Amino acid sequence: MPRLRGRRRRLWIWGMIAVLAGSLLAGWGQKSGAQPSLTQAQLEQAQYVRSCGGCHVALPAQVLPTETWRRLLQDPNHYGQQIQPLTGVALQLAWGYLRPNSRPLRQGEQVPYRLADSRYFRALHLQVEFPSPVRVSSCIDCHPRVNFGDFASLSPDWQS
Template sequence: MSATLAWRAALLSPLLLPLAGQARDGVRVPSNPLYQQECAACHVAYPPGALPAASWRRLMQNLPNHFGTDASLDPAAVRQLSAWLDQYAATGRRAQQAPPDDRITRSAWFQRKHDEIAPRTWQLPKVKSPANCAACHTQAPQGVFDEHDVHIPR
């Protein structure tokens, strides 16, 4: 690895890790097979650091009406997932304000990170919406959202 690349990686790592689910505040975010099974069955398993704990709590309490879909789970699964999401939810600036409707794509950090994306890009057939992270972030299923792994479909 070149010195420049290593320096760049060192600078970017603290910014990317909380979102990527790799670590938060120096603590590794463990994978959660139940989260992968239940949530990734319908959409990218968004990293817990993408939303503040209060947002995750509201989402988990309203699973029968999860953005227009019944995503109900048994009470034990809800308890387990809620505890994991709460433990690894966003901290710092990202946690200060819940995004409108608890939508990751409406959060200030998401808007800031995607401000250079043309509105028509979100409407491309292979993209469909800002919530379809995996359309552009090639490593999204692995929880990695590094801008160097972005490929915007045509």
């Protein structure tokens, strides 16, 4: 079982808290004209979560290649379900979060539509043995704080 060193984990958590606090402050500051760049990133991620986090957890950008995200945002046929493809400002903002936070495919590589087929998802879970096939609904089994956008925290089973 992989052990996440306690110190690294604490750093993550505090980092997360600092980022959240910073974002809130920047949000307020924005009204008086301060720190527009941080607020742009925040807006983009918020739009992504709003558009893609309603039916299941909003997956973090780094788990799939950029090309997958580009297609998912604009395709109404979504894993056997119909969704409203993003358009206009919503599309621009969500893409503004996903594009810079994901990585491109190598030339000739097939576009993965399942996390299990994504080399980036696998790279983040090199030492993890999944008890069942990975699905959007199973992240929370090991990452109890996904509903807060926190994929760094792990359930007790996975902590050192």
